[in-house]
Amino acid sequence: MKYFQPYSVEEAIEIAHASESTFLAGGTDLVLHMRTGKAQPSGLIDLGKIPVLREIKEVDGFIEIGSMATFAELGNSELVAQNAYALWQACQSMGSPQIRNQATLGGNLGNCSPAADGLPPLLALGAEVHLISQEGEEFVPLSTLLSRTPLFGQDTLIRGFRIPINSWQSGFAKLGKRRALAIARLSVAVAVEINGTRVENVRVALGAVGRRAFLSESLGRELSGLDLNGAWLEKGILEVQQIVREALGARASAPYKRVAVSGVFREALASIITEGGTQA
Amino acid sequence: MIEIKLVVNDKPYTLEVEPSERLIDALRNRLGLLGTKEGCGEGECGACTVIMDGKTVNSCLVLAAQANGSVITSIEGVGNRRSPHPVQKAFVEVGAVQCGFCTPGMVLSAKNLLDKNSKPSNEEIGIAMSGNLCRCTGYDKILRAVKIAAEEGKE
Structure with a gap:
């Protein structure tokens, strides 16, 4: 197996184009998959020595996050805490301190586990993915990208993400078998645009419900344009249960997750609406 | 290679x-x-x-x-028998070691926490140690040892 350690994005995509190699981000999934035989790359392109991929910064009304920013770096970022609260919350609880120090947001998308903690918040926050290859670069909404199989070609690099900075509020919650080190059994991210007492727009994304994290368009529609109160919360719970029922069908976990999602949904909204139905 | x-x-x-x-x-x-x-x-x-x-x-x-x-x-x-690190000293004093297999990792997580935050709260200690599993002790003595090491470092 070949091993490349490029120092620039240009060099990395050139190597990817010229070889059949796989990009290596933090490695917390890929190193394990190589060991179990699930992944058998002919070469690795280690992205760890490209400083520009680690940046988290504000540019023209967006938060730009390099694909190699770690969960720990995102979880320590004031910019992320202020403008992408759901993502910030997800970064506090993913894996363990050791995993958060190594695992990256780009790797989370590249591996695209059904339970990937980073994806529901990015979906709810309306994130776009910055892809780059020798053919050029593009920004693709994450929700669009996740409907493609495969997500992109072998020689395409996840350059980073951008999240619009706006007045939306967001939150994230997940259910694991224990508090630390547990893979999410179910995760919910919600973003809402509130105008006075009215919920103008809503985006709800679910993780570990089906093959990949997804944004529920019908939930967004049903919950938008209503007053934020206890009735709204109850309606949201009924709707989200319906979505889980449809997504999981006859899977063994369906009866459990259908009920559990109501609590996880409520928790994801805890920073936005109180138990009593008033704004938090 | x-x-x-x-x-x-x-x-x-x-x-x-x-x-x-x-x-x-x-x-x-x-x-x-x-x-x-x-x-x-x-x-x-x-x-x-x-x-x-x-x-x-x-x-x-x-x-x-x-x-x-x-x-x-x-x-x-991190330390040795003659001059153990404060975390190692506290682990021994409190009895935070049973089979010892998890101990090197535990000590390194605790040392790294104290290097960055010399006065951690109980919650901060809990988070810093959450990536290290111990199947013997039930964690109580380990967390107490980290607390003691932090307090000794303050003096």
């Missing part, structure tokens, strides 16, 4: 490693540093924790090649 340069416990090394070789294998097999333990081998238990460039990582999930250019501290670089 690829050549990597790294500093382990203040000593510089140049090593020839396989591309798929993990950091834990390079530490144990090439440098003979057997204090780093492999528990689960899949990043769940934290027994293989080392400090890489000031951050704790699971050395079973990091390739040796990824550590090229890094500064690593393994348990051998």
